[in-house]
Amino acid sequence: MDAPVTIRTPLSEHLVMQLKMGDRVLLNGTIFTARDAAHKRLIDLIQQGKELPFDLRGSIIYYVGPAPPKPGMAVGSAGPTSSYRMDPYTPPLLDRGLKGMIGKGQRGPEVIHSMEKNKAVYFAATGGAGALLSKAIKASQTIAYEDLGPEAIRMLTVVDLPVIVVNDCRGNDLYAQGRKQFEITG
């Protein structure tokens, strides 16, 4: 296994092109949280031609609804939720400059195709390791939809958040490839 590569947001197209399926990455900088309910609102804004609460260009969305922070913490436990639920909302965001997503689980063919077309990348963080992942989150600020509680959009400052490239911008898929490599048939 290669040593992890350290990268910083925002993600440029040049940086995205360098990332390959299976790369272990330590992510630094600013990322945004959004789950189902927030995605629905972002799409509604796009359909109404209104401005979004943050600039999508070069940005990364983390599919997470963190646990409440204990005193002194930026967030509580904060691991990824299943990404497939965000699939229907994702291509319009990629078309508008979203460059990275962090979640867990397989993406649909439309999303993978849109990542290829728009030069974007999908990272997995370890699902169920929310306590561990929360250590990499140094600051959190709610920037939209406070009424959604855990599903509000937050801006997170992360230092060395450990993720792995599942889908690079060339259509490669670590879930499919990993399974094939270790499957025992017959």
Added chain:
Amino acid sequence: MAIREIDTARITRIVKQLCIEATTVLNPDVLEAYAQGLSQEVSPQGKEIFKQLAENARIAREESISLCQDAGMAVVFIELGQDVHFAGADLAESINEGVRQGYAEGFLRPSTLDPISRENYGDNTPAIIHLEMAPGDKVKIHVLPKGFGGENMSRVVLFHPGAGLEGVREFVINRVREAGANPCPPVIVGVGIGGNFEKCALIAKKSLLRPVGQSHPDPVVARLEQEFLRGINNTGIGPQGLGGRITALAVHIETYPTHIGSLPVAVNLQCHSHRCKSAVL
């Protein structure tokens, strides 16, 4: 037989404590299953995941923080001795008050909401309560905070009898295969065979109360558990779906008599963050 009286305020206190303990401290059987998984996994990335899970468990325990941001819905099993009488507040409300207090004081994420308006209740109530009568004058309480990564990937099917055990086996393995990384593998696979529509789902869930990897007492069922586990681990899905040989830590099967015209089967997937605590009073 004398009737034993129990004040439901005690139920509230115990449910609260079990909610906090279950969501922050994994049981030794789960940690042992991680250790075995680490030693058996051949994928380097898979091994790395097992190390992260052990580290995550250590941080959560030492700092008393939620193992996973999804502290689930609180599934509460009550085995109620028939010689018990509850005094004080209504039993269901006493359980829900314990959940309310436990999730607030434990800094656990409130995840329950109205299914129509989708407005979050903010306190993770109500619990899912399963009440079962038992002989004697004890009350046994199990709290199983169940995340929805695994819950969403669970299924019930009512086969006709002709499907046979081969049909059951195929269904269980395919369920895990299709679920892929979503239920946070390495998973524990709860399987209910028999009963009717709701009973097979309930016994699949109840099978998760067993210590991880403890076989069914009936050797025929225990053999099926081993056979299903082999098939699941041959899928190659591996830890977190990134490829590997340990997709499931265990398969637990429970059975119940069924109807001549049916073969109900339920698969309830449980993530690696298997949170479960029990108490007897």
